[in-house]
Amino acid sequence: MSASTKHDLNSHLWDTSALYRDSVIQLDEAARVMNLDQNIAERLKVPKRAMIVSVPIRLDNGSIKVFEGYRVQHNMTLGPGKGGIRFHPEVNLSEVAGLAMLMSFKCSLAGLPLGGAKGGIRVDPNQLSRQEHQSLMRRYTTEINMIIGPDKDIPAPDIGTDSQHMAWMMDTFSQENGYTIPGVVTGKPVEIGGSLGRAESTGRGVIYTVQHAAKHLHKVGKAGPKIDASTTVAVHGFGKVGAVAALEIYNLGCKVLAVSDWKGAILNKNGLNIPKVIEWVVKNGTVVGYAEAEEISNADLLALNVDVLIPAAIDGVITEENVSTVKAKIIAEGANGPATAGALNQLEERGAFIIPDVLCNAGGVIVSYFEWVQGLQNFFWNEAEVNEKLAEVMDNAFKRVMDQQMKYKCGMKTAALITGVDRLNKAMLLRGLFP
Numbered sequence: 001m002s003a004s005t006k007h008d009l010n011s012h013l014w015d016t017s018a019l020y021r022d023s024v025i026q027l028d029e030a031a032r033v034m035n036l037d038q039n040i041a042e043r044l045k046v047p048k049r050a051m052i053v054s055v056p057i058r059l060d061n062g063s064i065k066v067f068e069g070y071r072v073q074h075n076m077t078l079g080p081g082k083g084g085i086r087f088h089p090e091v092n093l094s095e096v097a098g099l100a101m102l103m104s105f106k107c108s109l110a111g112l113p114l115g116g117a118k119g120g121i122r123v124d125p126n127q128l129s130r131q132e133h134q135s136l137m138r139r140y141t142t143e144i145n146m147i148i149g150p151d152k153d154i155p156a157p158d159i160g161t162d163s164q165h166m167a168w169m170m171d172t173f174s175q176e177n178g179y180t181i182p183g184v185v186t187g188k189p190v191e192i193g194g195s196l197g198r199a200e201s202t203g204r205g206v207i208y209t210v211q212h213a214a215k216h217l218h219k220v221g222k223a224g225p226k227i228d229a230s231t232t233v234a235v236h237g238f239g240k241v242g243a244v245a246a247l248e249i250y251n252l253g254c255k256v257l258a259v260s261d262w263k264g265a266i267l268n269k270n271g272l273n274i275p276k277v278i279e280w281v282v283k284n285g286t287v288v289g290y291a292e293a294e295e296i297s298n299a300d301l302l303a304l305n306v307d308v309l310i311p312a313a314i315d316g317v318i319t320e321e322n323v324s325t326v327k328a329k330i331i332a333e334g335a336n337g338p339a340t341a342g343a344l345n346q347l348e349e350r351g352a353f354i355i356p357d358v359l360c361n362a363g364g365v366i367v368s369y370f371e372w373v374q375g376l377q378n379f380f381w382n383e384a385e386v387n388e389k390l391a392e393v394m395d396n397a398f399k400r401v402m403d404q405q406m407k408y409k410c411g412m413k414t415a416a417l418i419t420g421v422d423r424l425n426k427a428m429l430l431r432g433l434f435p
């Protein structure tokens, strides 16, 4: 049997989504460049464990609807599984598996004692009432309760879910066990054991990495933006990550020319007033209609000639089809997998600096880790302490990735994956293969 047939047989269950296939392509490239032990590479290509559950709920109109839910634990060598839960109409087992794989590399590269996991429910969250959201989250928690827990696997918010969903999840898990177990989730409201600064942490971390990227480009003598009033920015996706990233970089004095959401995009060539855009979104639920801007399409936004482009919405928005239109100098992957492997190669060939997702958006899981640690000790930090520690962990992570990039002279995504895989590889070899 040829190696490729063998691989196909091993992975047929998982590789039906573009995101999973892309993650394996990128892992293969990292494994090739770092000359990774083939046995470790094969083990990392498939998740350790996955659960598919039916989630029946009673809708507000009295009828019952059954949704499909997943929790995938990719690798738990370094510690309990960690990763968000996504409510999205296109979620499937393969996509969740790919996202769980990214979490393993993200946690490892950030130096956290955590493994990689991810969950999801195939549902359009915009079609559900608040009560239906609650029923879905609670029933899903019950269905997966035997594989989650503070020492086993710790969910968090992701696309379509927020701190309220985590409160319901924590409450359900606690009710079932008979006592309060805050450590089962992170990204909880502060009132019930959440960490200060968690809600802003992903967007904040994105901007730390943009500042590092700009400094790095100057250090190596490449013309790069300075991150000041001369810097132009576009943010694709104005949600939990994008809106915070836009505000942080606006507060640094940069000009955020355009932002977008699933309904459309807005542009102001002199720079948007981001606090006012946020106010507008809180009232209207979308950036569209904001007065001091012209409406453009999401495709137009991605093609703007800006210094920094932050795709912070969802995976697969920059592909080989539209990559030739992307002109930004720095591309900061706020979302998981927003650019495909092929698109990233083309961007790097034309000299763009990529800040890969597993580094760029690691701020979220880093503060999740802080939340978990604070909860275990029942000792809570102020926001300045959280931010200071976040900056320190992100600085070190950025430096480790740049060291690998210098060592192997490879692309940034490859360097980031090598950083994550290297630590995981050492841990897997030390623990050995059971039995």
Ligand code: GLU
Pocket: 082, 083, 084, 085, 154, 155, 156, 157, 158, 159, 186, 187, 336, 361, 362, 364, 365, 366, 368
């Ligand atoms: N969903 C976020 C991510 O993709 C955060 C995960 C977490 O905090 O566990 O990194």
